[in-house]
Amino acid sequence: MPYVMVQIPNPSDSESPLPRSVPTSADVARLAGVSRATVSYVLNNTDAVRISEPTRRRVREAARELGYVPHAAARSLRAGYSRMVLTPAPPFPAGPLYAHFLSELQWALGRLDYTVVQYGSVGLHGDEAARAWAELRPVAVLSPDADLGPQGVEVLKRSGARAVVTLGPEAVEGAHALLVDQERVGDRAVRHLCERGRRRIGVIVPAEEGLDVFSAPRLAGARRAVRGTGATVTELPLAHEEQDAARLAARWRTLGLDAVFTYNDEYAMLLMRALQDEGLDIPGDAAVIGADDLMLGRLLRPRLSTVHLELPSGRDLAALVDRAVHDPGGAPERREVLGAAVVHRDSS
Amino acid sequence: MPYVMVQIPNPSDSESPLPRSVPTSADVARLAGVSRATVSYVLNNTDAVRISEPTRRRVREAARELGYVPHAAARSLRAGYSRMVLTPAPPFPAGPLYAHFLSELQWALGRLDYTVVQYGSVGLHGDEAARAWAELRPVAVLSPDADLGPQGVEVLKRSGARAVVTLGPEAVEGAHALLVDQERVGDRAVRHLCERGRRRIGVIVPAEEGLDVFSAPRLAGARRAVRGTGATVTELPLAHEEQDAARLAARWRTLGLDAVFTYNDEYAMLLMRALQDEGLDIPGDAAVIGADDLMLGRLLRPRLSTVHLELPSGRDLAALVDRAVHDPGGAPERREVLGAAVVHRDSS
DNA sequence: TTGAAAGCGCTACCAA
């Protein structure tokens, strides 16, 4: 074999030794002239073992020089557990409420030394998704996904998840449940309209995909609220675009309604605009109430009545997760977490 | 040794054998009466090796019975690579634009068989954050974070990332760059106002934390646009609340401005409301232009002029990532990706 | 105070 592979130094970059392969703790050990064990001790500040200061320095220096970064997978493989909390990306477009809630939660879990990872499980459903999550061996899973079933929970637990928490309308067997009762939103809104003397109430149902997780129960809650009162609820499909709103507004008078719950504040803005353009008076001809209590409601004229929603604080939830991780055998907690309170302004 | 450990069957749940430890491929092999190698072959459909149909069935059956889920970390440790694309959660509150962009990207990368993981690096900054990401050994990193420096890129590459892509105002050495030129937004907006004959232009700068990444360059772009034209730009700090907007509106006439670029549509709505409540005419007394082209702008009266922004399609970007992964040595691409075009409506 | 070595779960090579 007359030819020999040699590493050709890059003349334009004489500083870096260009290690084409990823440095491992063995490389650090070699460079520092110690064993891999010692490297591990030093880099993890293991206090059960005393390492001399000069050695520590040599190790740290070598690690720095090589740009060594420990391999999380190898570490957790060896350790047998991880501190990863997995939150599947929600299948619905996350609104500002949920986004804020999630970022707060991430922060709080970070404080507890967990690593929060949001997993985009596109196109996976039900148990298939659960299996994909389980492959990552998270210590806990926080799932806003509606279609995690008892089977899925079982898969996750069997694969080592010490806590599974769902965020949704109903509890799943074996998992802790943060119950988000969207029906209450519709109930509160429509109850308010009734109290204001309205009887024939429209309820906007967004035509957009993926929102039915919320809109269906809000509608159901609205229906529940009028039961036995003599008032009526009429379902009104509406796409989030001017044209469709104008169409709805145009046939408004023929509908014979005197109030409308608009699913949320954004649809409220859309519909109010269309109704006003049609010459209708709010709240005279139609009382309007939204939900979510976004800033924009306060900026509308008349100011928009709304249902203020409140998700649990990230810190509380992080504490729940931490508790569950420490006591995986504990009885599943189920807690109602969606605060819903009417904010009465001028549109109703 | 007189005592023997036996597995005590749980009488209340005779169906599941309650395996307290996570089943491994060895367990599957044992139950199926084959070797671990065979299990691996069957479960991965390795076509280089022919396994008899009965064996395949036995293995699959055993895996199902045990609820076996492969261990992703072990697999990628063995394989030496992963297909994880890491996207650090942005340090700023993600607006609908970015959220949509990200979900589209996730979908597109999913189609290419990558696993997209959003990592919440709370409180970590610069190289420290880069090191934390590197521990996960992602095959690619897409960072919207402004403070990833050349050092951070180097750390990531050294730890095996085959592609690092930044999404931000300027390119980082060694990384592919999707250049988001926020200055252009301010430039387009103010240029438009000038074309409409306005000379004394206010520019809203949000008081909220974290938004300066966007607001500072938008302001700079505004300044650039008036350079040499004789028009002036006045910086107007504004918090996103009614009170502050009212204060600003109250002293509006004393400011002597005839137009305002409001940073984005939401601040536009806020300010327009306050100005109108103050009795000012839009666009008569003050022309207003926002940015982001949100739906709400079309619902304001007068309809809001705005700067329509366009991020690249998820599919394009996924393709870029895939290309970069396949050719890690290739020259870093830098591409201007923020489309910014004025949409002229009635407020300016 | 340090080192040798086992083993976490998995896959891929080589042998049978």
Add this chain to the structure above:
DNA sequence: TTGGTAGCGCTTTCAA
């Protein structure tokens, strides 16, 4: 067609 086995990078006993 199947099994044995080495080894990915790491931590942690146990010995020296």
